[in-house]
Every structure is written in C-alpha cells, then in structure tokens.
Amino acid sequence: MPHNSQISLSIPLQMQLLHHLLSQPVWFLIFSSLGLFSLLKHVTHLIGFIFISFLRPPKCLKSYGSWALITGSTDGIGKAFAFQLAQQGLHLILVSRNPDKLSAVSHQIQATHPNTKVKIFPLDFTTSDLPSGIRKLETFLQGLDVGLLINNVGLSYQWAKYFHEVEEEAWMSLVRVNVEGTTRVTKAVLKGMVERKRGAIVNMGSGAATVIPSHPFYAVYAATKAYVDQLSRSLHVEYKSHGIDVQCQVPLYVATRMASRVAAIHEPTMFAPSAEEYARAAIKRIGYEARSMPYWGHALQWHLASAFPEFLVNLWRYSIGIRKRQRCR
Numbered sequence: 001m002p003h004n005s006q007i008s009l010s011i012p013l014q015m016q017l018l019h020h021l022l023s024q025p026v027w028f029l030i031f032s033s034l035g036l037f038s039l040l041k042h043v044t045h046l047i048g049f050i051f052i053s054f055l056r057p058p059k060c061l062k063s064y065g066s067w068a069l070i071t072g073s074t075d076g077i078g079k080a081f082a083f084q085l086a087q088q089g090l091h092l093i094l095v096s097r098n099p100d101k102l103s104a105v106s107h108q109i110q111a112t113h114p115n116t117k118v119k120i121f122p123l124d125f126t127t128s129d130l131p132s133g134i135r136k137l138e139t140f141l142q143g144l145d146v147g148l149l150i151n152n153v154g155l156s157y158q159w160a161k162y163f164h165e166v167e168e169e170a171w172m173s174l175v176r177v178n179v180e181g182t183t184r185v186t187k188a189v190l191k192g193m194v195e196r197k198r199g200a201i202v203n204m205g206s207g208a209a210t211v212i213p214s215h216p217f218y219a220v221y222a223a224t225k226a227y228v229d230q231l232s233r234s235l236h237v238e239y240k241s242h243g244i245d246v247q248c249q250v251p252l253y254v255a256t257r258m259a260s261r262v263a264a265i266h267e268p269t270m271f272a273p274s275a276e277e278y279a280r281a282a283i284k285r286i287g288y289e290a291r292s293m294p295y296w297g298h299a300l301q302w303h304l305a306s307a308f309p310e311f312l313v314n315l316w317r318y319s320i321g322i323r324k325r326q327r328c329r
Helices: 002-022 026-055 076-087 099-112 130-141 168-196 219-242 257-263 275-283 296-306 310-328
Strands: 067-071 091-096 118-122 146-151 199-204 244-249
Touching: 026 296, 067 076, 067 168, 076 091, 076 099, 076 146, 076 275, 091 099, 091 130, 099 118, 118 130, 130 168, 146 168, 168 199, 168 219, 168 244, 199 219, 219 244
Parallel strands: 067 091, 067 146, 091 118, 146 199, 199 244
Antiparallel strands: none
16 A cells, blocks of 8 residues: 555656656756757766776787787887787888888897797888888788788978978978878788788878867878878778778877977876876777777867867967967078
8 A cells, every 4th residue: 555655656756757847848848958968978988988898898909910010110209109019929020211120129029028029121111112112011911910000100391381381392292101101001911901801090190180170280181181180091991891990099199209209298298198197098999999099088188178169179270370480491
C-alpha cells in the first residue's frame, strides 16, 4: 500500500510540472531548450577530452609494421619521436639533411636502445632535385616493413614578414619542404602499405592553420600547413578501408629551436611543452582521429580561442606579429 500511495502522489506532481512548463511563454521554452542543449554539448566535449587525453589506451604501433620512418629527425619533435618509437620496439629509418647529425642521433638511440636497428638516409628537402632524392629513398626502403611514417620535416620564416617582403627563394623553399616534401614521402611509403594492407601515417600540421583564423606575417607557412591538414584528412577517408590510418597532428607551440626563433619560447611551459613531452602524448594518438591535437595544454588553448570572435583573435595575432617585427629590427 505505501508503494501505491507514492505512485498516486507522484503522478499529480508530474502533471503539475508538465502543466507548469506548458504554461510558460514560447520564447522561454526555446531559450531553455537551447541552454540545455548547449550545456549537454559542453559536458559531452569535456568527457571526450578527458577520455581521449588521459584514459584511452594507445594502439600497438608494432602491429602496423616493424619499421618507422621519420623525416626531420635530428632535432626537436622529430628526434623526440625517434626515441619514443624506439622505446616502443620499432626499428627506425631517420631521414634528414645533415649526415653528421643523423649519425649522431643514430648512435644516441642505439646507446639507449641497443636492440633497435637504425638506418639513416640523408635527404635535403629544400633542393630542386627532390624527386631524384625521393626515388633513391624508395629504392632504399625496398624489403623493409615500413608500417609507420612520421612526416615531421618542416620549414618556417626566420622572422615575421609582410607577404611582399618574403624573398622568392625563401617561400619557394618553404613550399617545397612543407608541401612537396610531405606529399612525395607520403606517396613513396603508401605503396608498400597498400600492398601489406596496414600502416599509419602522421603528418605534422600546425595550429596556425586550424586553431586560429589567420596567421599574419607567416601567411605562406600557415597556407602550407592548411594543405597538409586537408591532404591528411582526405587520405584518412581514402585509405581507411585499406587498413591504413592517416592523421594530421596540429600542435601549437612546442619548446624547440623553431619556436625559440619564431615565438621567443626558450623553456617548456604548461602551454608550450618540451619536444619529449609532446612526443609522449603524440604517439598515444596515432591511429585514431583524422586530425589530432595530442597535448592537453594545446587542446585547452584551442577551446579558449574558439570562445572569442574571429575578428578579436585576428587583431590579437596581428599585434603579436607587429611586436615580433619590432624586436627583429
């Protein structure tokens, strides 16, 4: 009997609440519904962010193949990737311009991970004879089970410049490295991955092309990284059925030599991690989303930037560029 009385009391209460809601003005119901949907959206994003950043297990990278190829592997993020992948048990193919630096990094990795095989391939991505170098790289890779490609090689301006001030040689080198180099290496490695029906490709994009609406005084750099982003996301769809996971990672500032030159970042911070800290987060994201921002501090900045109107972010970025130009004079 007590149970039945509770039901009899709850039904009128429910009807009263429903009647109260229906008696409200239409505008109130619309705005309340929009507010509820907005709250649910933010809560869902927060839960997803926590799960992806801290709880989701990483994929077994050795399942893609026994070798990983890393371009731009003698400094910064590329070098940090090399050490992280060696720790995962992968053998490495290091590609970069300077043979001496390649040898030095190779020796450092093997001293720390003696069971890791390391091959080096010197390649200057700024040269006009890049196609010839890529053909030699394809020959070099024959017989190797290359399951993972980290397209990390990249170039930016030495300092903030208006577009009309950028020398032709400078912007042509930038396009050749960021666009042509990334495209050609991806194409060279994809052939074997398609035959083996497995593989993963990580192309390094930039928050300059995805997080912020514009990147004044670095226009060509931002445009090349937008190309990398769109190429990667299209290939992600194109090759998913072939067992190949293609991803564009879009970091913001990382405390590397490039960031030191471009943004005067000399020490790691919560929002500008070290290359090693970034790489640790980055390898956990490989094989998942088409576009990824692995480091949690960068993702938080992305969320904050998206809360402001575009014109305010543009003014902020323009003012930063002006100050950089003044410092360089």
